[in-house]
Amino acid sequence: DIQMTQSPSSLSASVGDTVTIACRASQSISTFLNWYQQSAGKAPKLLIYVATTLQSGVPSRFSGGGSGTDFTLTITSLQPEDSATYYCQHSHSTPYTFGQGTKLEIK
Amino acid sequence: EVQLVESGGGLVQPGGSLRLSCIASGFNFSIYWMSWVRQAPGKGLEWVANIKRDGGEKYYVDSVKDRFIISRDNVKNSLYLQMDSLRDDDTAVYYCARGWWLHDFWGQGTLVTVSS
Numbered sequence: 001d002i003q004m005t006q007s008p009s010s011l012s013a014s015v016g017d018t019v020t021i022a023c024r025a026s027q028s029i030s031t032f033l034n035w036y037q038q039s040a041g042k043a044p045k046l047l048i049y050v051a052t053t054l055q056s057g058v059p060s061r062f063s064g065g066g067s068g069t070d071f072t073l074t075i076t077s078l079q080p081e082d083s084a085t086y087y088c089q090h091s092h093s094t095p096y097t098f099g100q101g102t103k104l105e106i107k
Numbered sequence: 108e109v110q111l112v113e114s115g116g117g118l119v120q121p122g123g124s125l126r127l128s129c130i131a132s133g134f135n136f137s138i139y140w141m142s143w144v145r146q147a148p149g150k151g152l153e154w155v156a157n158i159k160r161d162g163g164e165k166y167y168v169d170s171v172k173d174r175f176i177i178s179r180d181n182v183k184n185s186l187y188l189q190m191d192s193l194r195d196d197d198t199a200v201y202y203c204a205r206g207w208w209l210h211d212f213w214g215q216g217t218l219v220t221v222s223s
Contacts, residue, residue, distance in 0.1 A: 034208075036152070043214065044144075044202070044213055046210060089154070091208035094154075095166075096157075097153075097154060099151070
């Protein structure tokens with residue numbers, strides 16, 4: 001099975017800041033990488049798929065990058081509503097494992 | 108509006124069984140792969156299983172193989188997860204999600220608690 005490792009596990013930033021979350025796969029997954037946002041007590045929400053494609057309705061301050069084994073999620077101009085846990089998930093082959101999550105706190 | 112509504116969760120003893128249901132509305136259910144994803148209390152997300160449009164292909168995470176069965180009824184716009192031989196570590200919120208290799212809509216989840 002492909003393992004997904006995110007870093008950092010948590011971070012704190014201020015409104016207006018830019019943050020980057022990293023996700024590493026245990027083997028090459030091309031660009032079969034999705035990002036989700038989960039606010040407290042809510043279901044996850046798809047943000048980005050195939051590494052760089054923004055899901056419809058997601059603000060353009062979210063962006064994804066990478067290929068192979070190393071990927072990033074960047075959020076610019078942080079807003080209070082961005083406080084959430086972010087997960088990467090590969091979709092290369094089953095099981096489609098998730099990273100352990102990165103909790104983002106907005107100061 | 109796309110909606111996915113799960114039901115069937117509850118408290119069950121180790122070794123017991125539960126059947127989860129997910130009713131879909133607002134889209135053509137029969138043309139989408141569907142998935143189950145779970146989340147243990149305070150933990151991250153775990154992909155559990157998915158099923159092809161016609162039910163002809165099914166895939167599972169190793170930890171539930173031979174214990175869980177995913178199925179669907181395209182006439183009833185419903186997705187199911189039959190869970191047998193439940194263990195303590197199956198305790199989680201179970202989400203129904205649309206899609207095969209990405210999940211663009213999710214239900215609100217149903218809590219399954221396995222405890223004696």
